[in-house]
Amino acid sequence: MTHIDPGPGAAAPPPRAPRYTSYPPATHFHDGVGPDRARHWLGRIAPGTRVSVYAHIPFCRRLCWFCACRTQGTLSEAPLAPYIDALAAEIDLVADALPGAVATAHLHLGGGTPTFLPPALLVRLFGLLDARLPRMPDAETSVEVDPTELDAARLDALAGARVTRASLGVQDFDPAVQRAIGRPQSFERTRQAVEGLRARGIDAINLDLLYGLPKQTAASLERTLELALSLRPDRLAIYGYAHVPWASKRQVMIRSEDLPDATARLDLSRRAAARARAAGYQPVGIDHFALPDDPMARAARDGTLRRNFQGYTTDTAPTLIGLGASAISRLPGGYAQNAPRTADWRARVLQGRLATVRGHVATRDDAVRAAAIERLLCAFRVDPGELADPALIATLTDRAARAWPDAVLRDATGILTIRPGARHLARLIAMEFDAYAVSPDRHSVAV
Ligand SMILES: C=Cc1c2[nH]c(c1C)Cc1[nH]c(c(CCC(=O)O)c1C)Cc1[nH]c(c(C)c1CCC(=O)O)Cc1[nH]c(c(C)c1C=C)C2
Numbered sequence: 001m002t003h004i005d006p007g008p009g010a011a012a013p014p015p016r017a018p019r020y021t022s023y024p025p026a027t028h029f030h031d032g033v034g035p036d037r038a039r040h041w042l043g044r045i046a047p048g049t050r051v052s053v054y055a056h057i058p059f060c061r062r063l064c065w066f067c068a069c070r071t072q073g074t075l076s077e078a079p080l081a082p083y084i085d086a087l088a089a090e091i092d093l094v095a096d097a098l099p100g101a102v103a104t105a106h107l108h109l110g111g112g113t114p115t116f117l118p119p120a121l122l123v124r125l126f127g128l129l130d131a132r133l134p135r136m137p138d139a140e141t142s143v144e145v146d147p148t149e150l151d152a153a154r155l156d157a158l159a160g161a162r163v164t165r166a167s168l169g170v171q172d173f174d175p176a177v178q179r180a181i182g183r184p185q186s187f188e189r190t191r192q193a194v195e196g197l198r199a200r201g202i203d204a205i206n207l208d209l210l211y212g213l214p215k216q217t218a219a220s221l222e223r224t225l226e227l228a229l230s231l232r233p234d235r236l237a238i239y240g241y242a243h244v245p246w247a248s249k250r251q252v253m254i255r256s257e258d259l260p261d262a263t264a265r266l267d268l269s270r271r272a273a274a275r276a277r278a279a280g281y282q283p284v285g286i287d288h289f290a291l292p293d294d295p296m297a298r299a300a301r302d303g304t305l306r307r308n309f310q311g312y313t314t315d316t317a318p319t320l321i322g323l324g325a326s327a328i329s330r331l332p333g334g335y336a337q338n339a340p341r342t343a344d345w346r347a348r349v350l351q352g353r354l355a356t357v358r359g360h361v362a363t364r365d366d367a368v369r370a371a372a373i374e375r376l377l378c379a380f381r382v383d384p385g386e387l388a389d390p391a392l393i394a395t396l397t398d399r400a401a402r403a404w405p406d407a408v409l410r411d412a413t414g415i416l417t418i419r420p421g422a423r424h425l426a427r428l429i430a431m432e433f434d435a436y437a438v439s440p441d442r443h444s445v446a447v
């Protein structure tokens with residue numbers, strides 16, 4: 001395997017690495033996992049287990065050109081009620097496959113745009129989930145929010161459903177950048193959304209920003225940061241834009257010639273990080289920032305930060321039940337992914353079948369490597385002594401130290417630490433622990 005280290009200032013082609021929101025990454029899932037196996041795995045979840053639940057809403061009124069999420073544009077609300085009907089069927093199928101009641105510690109609605117659902121459908125969806133996968137009294141309930149798809153009735157529905165955290169898509173406030181990514185959104189609209197949420201007691205606010213977008217300059221990104229920080233979000237995600245037009249067709253609207261190169265991307269990410277730190281935010285992992293009292297900042301400090309399909313999380317439940325088109329579950333035994341296309345997913349669950357079409361059966365080797373990669377991305381440190389197979393991990397930290405001599409330190413006990421200035425390389429360094437990483441070219445830009 002060859003590595004291309006862009007290094008500060010070096011003009012190298014952009015390196016590519018998986019995002020490691022799962023190990024192995026979803027690109028390695030295969031069709032040997034289907035409904036029977038998924039049902040068997042669900043049957044192994046002991047009654048009373050704390051679980052996380054993710055429900056995917058794959059609809060948006062607008063289709064932003066940069067977006068790599070599994071979503072579809074629709075101007076009409078017609079597909080929404082049938083989608084919730086199908087979710088009702090799936091929730092019953094999944095709950096019937098469980099040996100007993102589970103305790104939902106974390107519920108996340110993502111997409112797509114869950115707030116595209118009319119208030120009555122939001123209320124219905126929470127009711128369906130609570131009836132079969134009841135939330136614990138102190139459960140975190142988070143929802144992805146498009147600030148341009150939010151009104152008073154939806155805000156009331158979210159508050160009534162005991163939503164505790166809202167994650168707002170911002171991406172960039174600069175009008176020229178917004179035009180280049182097909183996503184108009186005023187600061188004023190975003191501010192109103194934040195205020196509307198806080199006024200109803202939904203006071204944990206995340207904002208998502210991106211660097212590496214077309215037309216973005218150092219000055220425009222700093223202005224975006226200034227505006228975003230003026231809203232004092234609890235958390236800020238500053239992701240690197242992943243240009244993957246082969247995976248997300250709408251990205252052909254964005255010309256690769258208009259994108260900053262690896263050096264410019266690194267400079268943009270460092271400037272954005274410096275702004276966030278100067279405003280009192282603690283860096284968390286490779287792309288998050290949180291106020292020091294936020295649970296994610298605390299989790300990063302006390303070593304309990306985790307990674308799941310949404311990126312970084314404070315959620316420590318080992319089991320994740322994914323519902324909806326394309327959703328992935330992490331079950332005792334492995335990963336199970338639903339049919340990605342809404343029509344396929346819907347047809348299956350309405351016929352009374354689980355919608356699993358692909359996945360991965362976890363081996364012991366997978367579990368050990370997954371834990372090492374998670375530690376590397378969450379703490380920038382891997383201690384073989386803390387993992388289930390210290391000898392294997394010590395061999396891999398040795399391999400990583402040889403491949404990345406300028407980026408990491410390895411001590412005599414085999415503990416690997418990424419140098420602070422090289423943390424943007426964490427995903428590439430993680431590939432040394434990845435037994436499936438053969439062709440790095442299929443993945444997105446790493447920094
Ligand atoms: C909520 C938004 C996003 C989801 N994933 C991404 C975003 C921004 C980013 C992303 N995911 C993948 C790629 C391309 C390849 C890569 O960088 O590794 C990007 C940029 C890969 C991916 N993610 C999922 C699958 C099945 C794949 C593989 C697709 C492929 O390349 O063939 C799963 C997945 N991602 C998201 C959801 C909601 C989801 C399924 C539940 C969200």
Ligand SMILES: C[C@H]1O[C@@H](n2cnc3c(N)ncnc32)[C@H](O)[C@@H]1O
Pocket residue numbers: 066067068069168169170171208209210239240241242243244
């Ligand atoms: C859920 C969050 O995912 C991020 N997101 C969506 N598409 C991409 C992409 N191509 N690259 C990086 N991040 C992306 C956005 O910031 C969104 O708000």
Ligand code: SF4
Pocket residue numbers: 059060062063064067068069071111112113146169
């Ligand atoms: S960024 Fe959000 S609103 Fe835009 S297409 Fe993606 S999911 Fe939909």
